[in-house]
Amino acid sequence: MIPVTIQKVTKRFGDALALDEVSLDIAPGEIFFLLGPSGCGKTTLLRCIAGFAEPDSGAILFGEENVTHLPPHRRNSAMVFQGYALWPHMTVAKNVAFGLEERKVARLESERRVHEALVSVRMEHLGERKIHQLSGGQQQRVALARALVVRPRCLLLDEPLSNLDAKLRLEMRGEIRRICKESGLTAIYVTHDQKEALSIADRIAVLDSGRVRQVGAPGEVYRRPRSRFVADFLGETNFIEGQIRELKGELALVITALGEFRATLCAPDWKPANGESVLLSIRPESWRLALESTAVNCAAGRITESIYLGEIAQHGFAAAAATELKIFEMNPRFIGIDREIFATVDPADAVVLPQEK
Numbered sequence: 001m002i003p004v005t006i007q008k009v010t011k012r013f014g015d016a017l018a019l020d021e022v023s024l025d026i027a028p029g030e031i032f033f034l035l036g037p038s039g040c041g042k043t044t045l046l047r048c049i050a051g052f053a054e055p056d057s058g059a060i061l062f063g064e065e066n067v068t069h070l071p072p073h074r075r076n077s078a079m080v081f082q083g084y085a086l087w088p089h090m091t092v093a094k095n096v097a098f099g100l101e102e103r104k105v106a107r108l109e110s111e112r113r114v115h116e117a118l119v120s121v122r123m124e125h126l127g128e129r130k131i132h133q134l135s136g137g138q139q140q141r142v143a144l145a146r147a148l149v150v151r152p153r154c155l156l157l158d159e160p161l162s163n164l165d166a167k168l169r170l171e172m173r174g175e176i177r178r179i180c181k182e183s184g185l186t187a188i189y190v191t192h193d194q195k196e197a198l199s200i201a202d203r204i205a206v207l208d209s210g211r212v213r214q215v216g217a218p219g220e221v222y223r224r225p226r227s228r229f230v231a232d233f234l235g236e237t238n239f240i241e242g243q244i245r246e247l248k249g250e251l252a253l254v255i256t257a258l259g260e261f262r263a264t265l266c267a268p269d270w271k272p273a274n275g276e277s278v279l280l281s282i283r284p285e286s287w288r289l290a291l292e293s294t295a296v297n298c299a300a301g302r303i304t305e306s307i308y309l310g311e312i313a314q315h316g317f318a319a320a321a322a323t324e325l326k327i328f329e330m331n332p333r334f335i336g337i338d339r340e341i342f343a344t345v346d347p348a349d350a351v352v353l354p355q356e357k
Helices: 042-050 092-102 109-119 136-148 168-185 194-200 217-221 228-232
Strands: 006-014 016-026 030-036 055-060 076-078 155-158 186-191 203-208 211-216 238-248 252-257 259-265 276-284 288-290 298-308 312-319 323-330 343-344 350-354
Touching: 006 042, 016 042, 016 055, 016 203, 030 042, 030 168, 030 194, 042 076, 042 155, 042 186, 076 136, 092 109, 092 136, 109 168, 136 168, 155 168, 168 194, 168 217, 168 238, 186 194, 186 252, 194 217, 194 312, 203 217, 203 228, 211 217, 211 228, 228 238, 228 350, 238 323, 252 276, 252 350, 259 298, 298 323
Parallel strands: 030 186, 030 203, 076 155, 155 186, 259 350
Antiparallel strands: 006 016, 006 055, 203 211, 238 252, 238 276, 252 259, 276 350, 288 343, 298 312, 298 343, 312 323
């Protein structure tokens, strides 16, 4: 269990800047996610950490050891690939033992460690199976066991669930977190799947165009985005344009076409001036529907359409100034109401963001 430190890592491919002075501090035993859209630099960064790519500048440290220029086999890290990279002609146990054979570990010690690794992924009863006899989820567990058996200082995962169906992905989210925590591993995990990151990670770094846009715990990044990009990438949200009327600490009074909103500033290094144009980000599930209005944080309108899903309804809500809002209502009660109603939101759930050009 070691910390991993990324210090101003830059990587270019010709004229394309893949990583732009990326710096991150990953704590020992942390499950840390690199999240972002295709082309944001997350896989390039993981390959630099693994040793499959070398930064043009900057440094990568495992603990106090600078591993920036070490080849992969000297970093004592292990990588789980998107395609598993298992040997089809070998049994499960032989696949798991492959890394130990490369390290010339004694046979009895190798057998013991293979058994322990298979127990950790709940595959100890399938050691003699061939790979083609396994389901996708079982193959993913074998890939994890093969990574764990070498006792790496750091576990690296490159979109490991992308080849699984939806049900297996849900099952394996919890399993990967359990395995990493029980094994005491520092894990760095690349994905573009927001739900995957939110459900597994201790912390998340959101990347865009080779830069880190925000780092934080899943709930913090989701509920307190610091930019339009992060708010938009991590789930659904409503953006409402407005202007600052008043500031009191972290609270701002914002004037919008829908009315006055008291909202929360979340970017610690940004304080808008009075009269400055800003954006409000309000998640669909943060709205509450009511038959009566309130003085602030209230939008009047009508429900234009509803998708009923039992425990939740997803509403389209036509508000003032031709604004269409998305509103998610738990335990739905407002389906089919054909009259003006009101959507209200708590100031803590209305986030003030800078206008991005």
